[in-house]
Amino acid sequence: MNVREVVLTDDPALQRLMLSNAGYTRRVEGGALGADAAREVLSTLPPGAGANQKWGLGVWEGDLLVAFADVIVGWPDPATAHIGLLMTDGAREGQGLGRTLHTALVEGLIDLRTVTVMRLSIVDTNASVAEPFWKKIGYIATGDVVPYAFGTVSSIARIWTRPLVVM
Template structure:
């Protein structure tokens, strides 16, 4: 397990570290776009958002440990509807993958979202060419497919994308407000 993580919004001063993370995970970019990471990808990630979405509805969070930027989470508040927070990207630095960083970053995100009282659902989109890597992770966090696949094209990649969702649980007595729902047990 790696060092303790802390989560904070990324700023323009974090562009070099963010670009390094994106560049280091070349395999992700190739799976999703068919091309290596773009040189301006970090700046695009910090500023890009769907048409009509206000700038204050987008936050890009960095999960930091003693080694620096371990993961990035791009979140859209109130998109595609008021009660949803959409995770546009949760990417872990390759040197920190398979160490629980993604799950811990997600848990920190849930704690952060506790102040977004209107948000009751988390949503993430899984690109078909990345599904073998992404689906086990999102399933373990309690996400399930929620919409039919839609066509997806980025660069030379022509595939589909599927939206997955999970509820943000409200805390009961003795519960954590960000407890990850467990998948139902199957009878043996």
């Protein structure tokens, strides 16, 4: 296994990974994965963020992408890195791939010397699956909530953070 950047030309590998974890898409979008979902993940930015802030990182076994993270560095403020998505291959859940990828993210962000906080949002419709993982690696709910609407899902997303430290 190796950890390396995931770029737009890797969209077929990411699409395969996302298809392997179809339950996530059903929980947060309400339906099946779209044909261009990977390309959208690799190119979509939150309001106020620039393309130079977007970082995709993956765990690869040869040409097979088995875990992926999408991070916006310096968003929503300069000291924060927001994880927009962290996904593992559906057949490989519970094998430590998410933790391995998160550790690589932390190490890469520490090297930047600008980020002190890691942030993410958990959509209520995915909370029962996502919260245990994020709690295990030190994230805490802030109490902040934002409306969430995507596909047929209308819900709330809760903000979680943790300090940027190796655990």
